Amino acid sequence: GCGSANTDSQPDSSSPSATEGSSFTHEFQLTTPLGDSHTAVQIWTDLFAELEEKTDGRLTGKVFSNSQLGGGNMNTTVDMVQKGTIDIGVFGSPLLGGYVPEFRVPTTAFLFDDFETADKALNDEAVMNFYREKSGESGYYFMGWMENSWNEITNNKKELILPEDMQGLKMRVAAGDIVIAGFQAAGANVVDMSLNELYTALQQGVADGQENGVSGAITANKLYEVQKYMTYTQYSYSPFAVVMNKKLWDEIPADDQAILTTLFEKYAPMQIQQNRESMEENLEFVKSEGMIVHVMTPEEREQWKAVMGPEAPDVQKVLDTYDQDFVKMLIDATH
Amino acid sequence: MPKGKTKTKYSPEEYIVAIVMTLMLILCFANVLSRYILHLPLLFTDALLGALFPMVTFLGAPIVCMRKRNPAFTLFSDMLPRKHQKYVELLTTIASVILFSFLLYYGTMKTLDYYQYNTTINALNNAPRWIFSVCIPVGALLYIWRTIQVSVSAFKERTISGAEEDER
Amino acid sequence: MSAGTIGILLLGIFFLLMILRIPIAISLSLASIITLLATGMAPAMFADIMEASVSSTALLAIPFFIIAGNIINHSGISQRIVRFVELLIGPIPGGLAIVSVIVVTFWGAISGSGPATVVALGPVLIPLMVNAGYNKAFAASIIAAAGGIAVVIPPSITFIVYGVVAEGASVGKLFAAGILPGILMGLAFCVYVFLYSVRHGYKGQVRGSRKEIFRAFWASFLGLLSPVIILGGIYGGIFTPTEAAAVAAFYSLFIGVVAYRQIKRENFMPVMVDSAVDSAMILLITAGAGVMAWLVTTTGIASAVTTLLMGISTNQYIIITVIFFILVMAGFFLDGISITYLFVPLLLPAVMQMGYDITWFGVILVVAVSIGMITPPVAANIYPAAQIAGVSLHAISKQIIGFLITGIIVGLLLLYIPQISLLIPNLLGL
Ligand code: NA
Numbered sequence A: 001g002c003g004s005a006n007t008d009s010q011p012d013s014s015s016p017s018a019t020e021g022s023s024f025t026h027e028f029q030l031t032t033p034l035g036d037s038h039t040a041v042q043i044w045t046d047l048f049a050e051l052e053e054k055t056d057g058r059l060t061g062k063v064f065s066n067s068q069l070g071g072g073n074m075n076t077t078v079d080m081v082q083k084g085t086i087d088i089g090v091f092g093s094p095l096l097g098g099y100v101p102e103f104r105v106p107t108t109a110f111l112f113d114d115f116e117t118a119d120k121a122l123n124d125e126a127v128m129n130f131y132r133e134k135s136g137e138s139g140y141y142f143m144g145w146m147e148n149s150w151n152e153i154t155n156n157k158k159e160l161i162l163p164e165d166m167q168g169l170k171m172r173v174a175a176g177d178i179v180i181a182g183f184q185a186a187g188a189n190v191v192d193m194s195l196n197e198l199y200t201a202l203q204q205g206v207a208d209g210q211e212n213g214v215s216g217a218i219t220a221n222k223l224y225e226v227q228k229y230m231t232y233t234q235y236s237y238s239p240f241a242v243v244m245n246k247k248l249w250d251e252i253p254a255d256d257q258a259i260l261t262t263l264f265e266k267y268a269p270m271q272i273q274q275n276r277e278s279m280e281e282n283l284e285f286v287k288s289e290g291m292i293v294h295v296m297t298p299e300e301r302e303q304w305k306a307v308m309g310p311e312a313p314d315v316q317k318v319l320d321t322y323d324q325d326f327v328k329m330l331i332d333a334t335h
Numbered sequence B: 001m002p003k004g005k006t007k008t009k010y011s012p013e014e015y016i017v018a019i020v021m022t023l024m025l026i027l028c029f030a031n032v033l034s035r036y037i038l039h040l041p042l043l044f045t046d047a048l049l050g051a052l053f054p055m056v057t058f059l060g061a062p063i064v065c066m067r068k069r070n071p072a073f074t075l076f077s078d079m080l081p082r083k084h085q086k087y088v089e090l091l092t093t094i095a096s097v098i099l100f101s102f103l104l105y106y107g108t109m110k111t112l113d114y115y116q117y118n119t120t121i122n123a124l125n126n127a128p129r130w131i132f133s134v135c136i137p138v139g140a141l142l143y144i145w146r147t148i149q150v151s152v153s154a155f156k157e158r159t160i161s162g163a164e165e166d167e168r
Numbered sequence C: 001m002s003a004g005t006i007g008i009l010l011l012g013i014f015f016l017l018m019i020l021r022i023p024i025a026i027s028l029s030l031a032s033i034i035t036l037l038a039t040g041m042a043p044a045m046f047a048d049i050m051e052a053s054v055s056s057t058a059l060l061a062i063p064f065f066i067i068a069g070n071i072i073n074h075s076g077i078s079q080r081i082v083r084f085v086e087l088l089i090g091p092i093p094g095g096l097a098i099v100s101v102i103v104v105t106f107w108g109a110i111s112g113s114g115p116a117t118v119v120a121l122g123p124v125l126i127p128l129m130v131n132a133g134y135n136k137a138f139a140a141s142i143i144a145a146a147g148g149i150a151v152v153i154p155p156s157i158t159f160i161v162y163g164v165v166a167e168g169a170s171v172g173k174l175f176a177a178g179i180l181p182g183i184l185m186g187l188a189f190c191v192y193v194f195l196y197s198v199r200h201g202y203k204g205q206v207r208g209s210r211k212e213i214f215r216a217f218w219a220s221f222l223g224l225l226s227p228v229i230i231l232g233g234i235y236g237g238i239f240t241p242t243e244a245a246a247v248a249a250f251y252s253l254f255i256g257v258v259a260y261r262q263i264k265r266e267n268f269m270p271v272m273v274d275s276a277v278d279s280a281m282i283l284l285i286t287a288g289a290g291v292m293a294w295l296v297t298t299t300g301i302a303s304a305v306t307t308l309l310m311g312i313s314t315n316q317y318i319i320i321t322v323i324f325f326i327l328v329m330a331g332f333f334l335d336g337i338s339i340t341y342l343f344v345p346l347l348l349p350a351v352m353q354m355g356y357d358i359t360w361f362g363v364i365l366v367v368a369v370s371i372g373m374i375t376p377p378v379a380a381n382i383y384p385a386a387q388i389a390g391v392s393l394h395a396i397s398k399q400i401i402g403f404l405i406t407g408i409i410v411g412l413l414l415l416y417i418p419q420i421s422l423l424i425p426n427l428l429g430l
């Protein structure tokens, strides 16, 4: 069966195996907005292959990229996992913000100084518990993190060295209110448009710039063809929140839950590692395609952080609308 | 296309969809103007247009039904004698009622879900999503009503004209 | 259940329902629901996908262009443009028929929909031709056939839908690619009506004096400017295609209300309700076709068809010719939106595998769709044209054959010489 939990035992699956006794069978359907070239798609294909092997074919899985299970609409897939018509979702965390608004907080500009800080803070015991609990209340089981990207700022007009260089630029920003507040604080005109209009809009100057991951839209949607400058800021971290439909998770026998958890803990760090390597490769690639990349110095980064970061007054105003204990918890975890 | 020379009475869903479409048009145009004139793009445009858009389909559908503007493959039905045409209409009504009952049920479930989980749209100042998705069950209910209306009037009219034909 | 079985089930139910004269939109949706249930998928997905199919903001341009078209129909510009072209053509045999093709082709640069174009120009041009002694059915078929060019020349509802269905195709680029093929179709129809008129002895017009022509040009100037604003705005980086549609609507409103004072307050509700019906009709098909296209892709029907197609021949010209005729045949039974949603997922993978351009295939698709608008029984342009001219479907169907053949010849030309379609996008650096 596709999409719904299938607990019927198969008559011919009685052969002895490593997980003898369990008769739970299921084919997991996984959705992600990403294209096939993203590391997460490959990793999940590998994970499902090992899952199938480990359970003698009782548990299998299939990856559907580009939100195709939701007719191309990523918001629809978020609902579908909540409802259980899709089993697992690998979503850029702000996408879950409609159900758990605090999933937007990690993307706050300049919240994390580097990968280590991001890893440490996001995997903090209290932070994980918060997300697990809030996800549970909304019908999701929060499996943990994978990685989408560090987002970078690109534009067509000039090299952005300091935040004031962004004054008056028409920037397309998609990540939600916290990030938008940062851009506005830096004086950018934030323009609103869907990703499928972005390439042409940048090409023709309807927008001057945008922010996305080097391995994400910048290469996947070929934005490097229509963007001249990149400021390598590592300004906003975009983790993947991996969620399973809660009801399905609760139906899975404890042994199988353990297998899934073990596999996730094995493959998630691999994906994150691969993603960071692919980021390096893609950075070299866009340079070779003619993008002018300015790597921000620590001093410059401090100036940007003061304008767009979590302590900037405009950004703080927006952060105040989120669960205060949680925001404090996450910021504390970065220290 | 009907001309509006005489004062036509419009149904409630016609008023609603006409107003929604006008609002969407103004919103999109205003976004262009404010981007160039005020250098202040409207941030909520894309999200609001996306949220209002399904209304055009789901509340517009009953209007299409009422005005009998749904394209159909008429080759074989045209070969039927005139007095049997009403049964073709009945078939369409049955099929439509089945379809829109589905949509009514799942649209209601969806809306209740959004309500229960307090799901919001961030770009619209965290407006609740259910106020937009409620157009699905409402539109489905209206469609069921309109398609039954069409069938009933087809049976009345065609029975009369069928009888006239028989007399001749 | 195998992809093949699901595919046969899905299409079988769909055609059965359609033959029973159940509206296409309802047939598409109901066939999808039955297939969902039969394959054990969660039926709750249905409402989600249906909603997703019609909330894509990329499709917003459809209602906006429809509103723009309906407003401009009331603005009084069409008569002025007809007058201008009429004075320009002069004593060529079949002059008025050629004028009609040119005006309808030009109107394609304002309107994005075939039937809307027929409705806009038919009432002006058909009586004009009939009074000049043209055969009624021939006059109606000119408007119906040339009306199809409206989806080839930008703006175009079919291109917008293709841009959504074919991932990675840009609407801006598609619009640019449609310009030359649209003009080519217009020219081919001009040649055909010229030859037809010579044979039937239809005379030309009196050419206007330079002064008259200039005056007529000036009178229609605001209307002639409309495509310049739409396309100039898109390619000049001023607005996106969706915004262009909204701008076009306001520009038409300006012409109708301020410049020519043809649109009054009481026209407002009728125009908006008409637009609502036209839009909802298309979007309802989009919703149903969206669900079916989703089934076609996720159940693997599409990849089965790709394998099948690639097995036809090792000669890619044969394969693309087959693909083109599949689209033309589909045009007899289906509307343009359904064709795009159902056949693009089925055919595009094979087209891409052969190394063809995604934008070029969009052009091939819209040309087939425009031909489908005049091939009965499902022929969106024929019905309004026949109604306006007061002729039977049978009479107009006979007249349509010449246009059908001409359209297919143009289609084959575009099929074998992709450079025609790609010239303008390349020149614009898109
Ligand atoms: Na057009």
Ligand code: NA
Pocket (backbone or CB within 6 Å): C331, C332, C333, C334, C371, C372, C373, C374, C375, C376, C377, C378, C379, C380
């Ligand atoms: Na047709």
